[in-house]
Amino acid sequence: MSPLFPALAAGSTRPALQFGDQALSHAELATLAGALAARIAGAPRVAVWATPTLGTAVGVVAALLAGVPVVPVNPKTGERELTHIVTDSSPALVLAERGVELPPILAELARLDTDVDHVTDATGVPGEAGPAAPLPAEPSPEAPALIVYTSGTTGPPKGVVLPRRAVAATLDALEDAWQWTEADVLVHALPLFHVHGLILGILGPLRRGGSVRHLGRFATDGVARELSSGATMLFGVPTMYHRIAEALAGDPALAKALTGARLLVSGSAALPVHDHERIAASTGRRVIERYGMTETLMNTSVRADGEPRAGTVGVPLAGVELRLVDETGAAIAAYDGETVGEIQVRGPNLFTEYLNRPDATAAAFDDGWFRTGDMAIRDPDGYVRIVGRKATDLIKSGGYKIGAGEIENVLLEHPGVREAAVTGEPDEDLGERIVAWIVPAQADAPPTAEELAAHVGAQLASHKRPRTVRYLEALPRNDMGKIMKRALRG
Structure with a gap:
């Protein structure tokens, strides 16, 4: 060579x-x-x-x-x-x-x-x-x-x-x-x-x-x-x-x-x-x-x-x-x-x-x-157009490819979080922003978005912090117990 x-x-x-x-x-x-x-x-x-x-x-x-x-x-x-x-x-x-x-x-x-x-x-x-x-x-x-x-x-x-x-x-x-x-x-x-x-x-x-x-x-x-x-x-x-x-x-x-x-x-x-x-x-x-x-x-x-x-x-x-x-x-x-x-x-x-x-x-x-x-x-002339991921858990934000699963695992370690799911959402600046869907351990005292972002940032790279946090009473799940993320993106 x-x-x-x-x-x-x-x-x-x-x-x-x-x-x-x-x-x-x-x-x-x-x-x-x-x-x-x-x-x-x-x-x-x-x-x-x-x-x-x-x-x-x-x-x-x-x-x-x-x-x-x-x-x-x-x-x-x-x-x-x-x-x-x-x-x-x-x-x-x-x-x-x-x-x-x-x-x-x-x-x-x-x-x-x-x-x-x-x-x-x-x-x-x-x-x-x-x-x-x-x-x-x-x-x-x-x-x-x-x-x-x-x-x-x-x-x-x-x-x-x-x-x-x-x-x-x-x-x-x-x-x-x-x-x-x-x-x-x-x-x-x-x-x-x-x-x-x-x-x-x-x-x-x-x-x-x-x-x-x-x-x-x-x-x-x-x-x-x-x-x-x-x-x-x-x-x-x-x-x-x-x-x-x-x-x-x-x-x-x-x-x-x-x-x-x-x-x-x-x-x-x-x-x-x-x-x-x-x-x-x-x-x-x-x-x-x-x-x-x-x-x-x-x-x-x-x-x-x-x-x-x-x-x-x-x-x-x-x-x-x-x-x-x-x-x-x-x-x-x-x-x-x-x-x-x-x-x-x-x-x-x-x-x-x-x-x-x-x-x-x-x-x-x-x-x-x-x-x-x-x-x-x-296309007929061979040009390739990408339309999405086979899996739904890859988020492309600010040029990074981010796996939702590892963020979810860290969120679930927070004492104020009972359930967590992470999705991407269109963002004009970042391409996609990271959204955390949280079921708090105490409904009347949920952890703040800033607290959760800091928690994730302390364990993972800073670009993996959620930019938006949404609170739910329960995550949508199918009969097998799997979280239905398409319903979250709704």
Whole structure:
């Protein structure tokens, strides 16, 4: 397998990473990450405390250069979820920014700081070209690259083992679909502990030999500034594009900046057609959407040279086979824009396994095809339109995929809660907001919405807190005692 990051191996002096006033060329990154890689070589796994910083990117790249599987950890993860992730993945050490305080379970591990101060390139003199520092040999394509934890609809998160082959295949397929080159400069403000922000947003530009400018935190003025000063691409989730759409009418500088962008990409959930149209009307630019999962990385996308049709996620990427199946598991041949089926995919973009879960791994596949659980239709020209989940318990909020079951379990531990159910509800900003349906232990003294949100936030990631709480005398159940969530959504 060729190097995962050819520009690092070649010692390119082109810009690579920028976070605020900190920046590295490919050669500087090779020097810094290469030195860190030598220190962690041979470790079974490492955790990276994934703050939106340059140090996080350096730590992940170092682990990948060393051939050590990296577990990105969301710094906002609650104690219970974090304990599960660390116990399940058993990292030998943790990489973190210098000075960052870690929670106790990570503080117990050996720690290496990803210090990026006073960095020079491979020559020792900033800005001068020179031979790249020797980097470790490229591991096998099937070697694990990352273990990314994803929430299911029930139970604790599962560790998705992503091989180097899958990372390379997805990024190369996007090179084709998006006409992505070393000349592109990406701007984004996504978190660095999931596929969209880390693999697409950081590793993607590095594999292409281009650069990325991370905003740290999303702000429309930051987007306008970077797109007006050389950035060519923007990655975001629907919540970000909704805020852009809201701001455009009163911000001509933002409209001008977006007009000059080569590519605007939205993912992680469906972008409402209303926001598509507002952005297009103000800028003349169409946002394109793509579709992927932690287990599959990217499956489909609207192509840069294709029709940016709102409400669709485009066509299968190069190397990806996609089919729809009916309730019996039979493949649906019709491309009629009407027949609904579950999406199944196979190809080099797929994960290897769920860590420590052979049962779940086996259940996820149908004769080599991965069962996504997403329901879709295909238009006559092959465009895919996702219409919902096979299960009803997955909530897409602010770009995150959230399992209702784990929130319900935490709510039920609150002494003031007798019964609990969690659903999603349409939200213009978040896509969906989390709604908790509560039967209080004492009808005359129910726990407040703020109290319940804080309770969930203390155990799980902050984005899993309910935004709305509704109180009931009893939850609707069927004859088998199962909660009828469709009746709640009513």
